[in-house]
Amino acid sequence: MPTIDLNSDLGENVADRVVSDDAAMLEIVSSANVSSGFHAGSPEGIRQTLADAVRGGVVIGAHPGYRDYENFGRTKVDIDSATLQAHVEYQLGALMGLASAVGGKVAYVKPHGALYNTIARDERQSKAVVAAIKAIDPNLVLLGLAGGTVLEIAKDAGLTVAAEAFADRAYQPDGQLVSRAEEGAVLHDPAAVAERMVRLAGEGVIRAIDGTDVRVEAQSICVHGDSPGSVAMAAETKRMLQDAGITIAPFAAA
Template identity: 70%
Template sequence: MASIDLNSDLGENSAERVVSDDDAMLAIVSSANVSCGAHAGTPEGIRDTLASAVAAGVVIGAHPSYPDPDNFGRTPMQPSPSEMQAQIEQQLGFLSDLAASVGARVAYVKPHGALYNTIARDERQAAAVVAGIKAVDPRLVMLGLAGGVALDVASRAGLAVASEAFADRAYLSDGALVPRTRDDAVLHDAQAVAERMLRFAETGLIRAIHGTDVRVDAQSICVHGDSPGAVAMASEIRRRLEASGVTIAPFATRVV
């Protein structure tokens, strides 16, 4: 591939729980998935991250979630469709207003955590999330798991869509992510992760945990901001890709 986006989940810090170095990551990535406050972050911290993204020239995406701060948005929930849609509308409105206050616009939406994984296979919840996005701004791009149900639902509803590959998460042979309940779900070795993403950029393949290759059609690569060693991983991925001739550029400017 000639170019690919590099994204990270940011805006999740608070005084009691600092999970990422947002400024350092914003110097590396081309897109930032910024918390909408439901699973992590504070209004002032989120605003600071948005302002830093503007200063760094990084495209901003919304990172809505289940309202689950105690578990960092990683516990599955079963809201009704109307509840789910209202939660998405509220979170996107919150982030859009903060973005406007620093002279920015939200360009895309990437759900977080358990919500992200649920809508990759649950069409009912996916439809509620998509309805919330369209109600707020039908120009927003939906970013999701390659091969997941949510992107099909969003595309049928008329939203532009993009898919991502995960640098720091292990894959199952069917293309799903290894559940975080397993010890081998999250990857930490910057060199190994960068080599994995270079192979993906060259072949479209990612090695799953059982040794099989998974073909992934993605326009973006994610490094979770709260992963240990996240900045080192993102930096090495960018260095290796650019050294091989791959340009790092935001996906949202290419799909809208």
């Protein structure tokens, strides 16, 4: 029977900007992309999310982004390659240290927000991110957008990769995500989201925003922790996947 991972972006809360219910989401997902600090979160909050993930047996991934706290890492930054590599290395090192402190380890890397979207297309920034991962730990798996440029660059560099699909985001006909600036880019209905993901896991296709089907080969499904109703969407997606005979399991070894 098919197997797929279910992940969420977590560790992004601070006292005056609470965006997700990490404890509830960790009861649902098999992998957690934990903020590495540059776009969101605090050291103490990130540490708590990591500790909760360890207790729950959830596989931990690092979630580095641009140094863009004000915009939640969702604004593209025109950054030189050496600086970007250093920024990613710094974030990976920090998260790996915190994970070790609570008895866990980081198994994979999923870049965040605008960095994630940029390296789905941009070869130069992709190479900087890949170089950072290789420098810190070449055994880390890179999780990226299915069909994205960075996955091919990472494979060519000898990294293990996994492809990701998004439960709560609309797709363009070419397989790219619809920009958050456009109407209908973020989906909210738990049943509709879950039905899309059952079809993805079973048939390898997602209905694009124009009504056509786009083929997406993915080993992991993301429900953004900061999306309204994210816990309900994740829970319904998990339930419908399992009801369809699809196993929920992490793509990376803990």
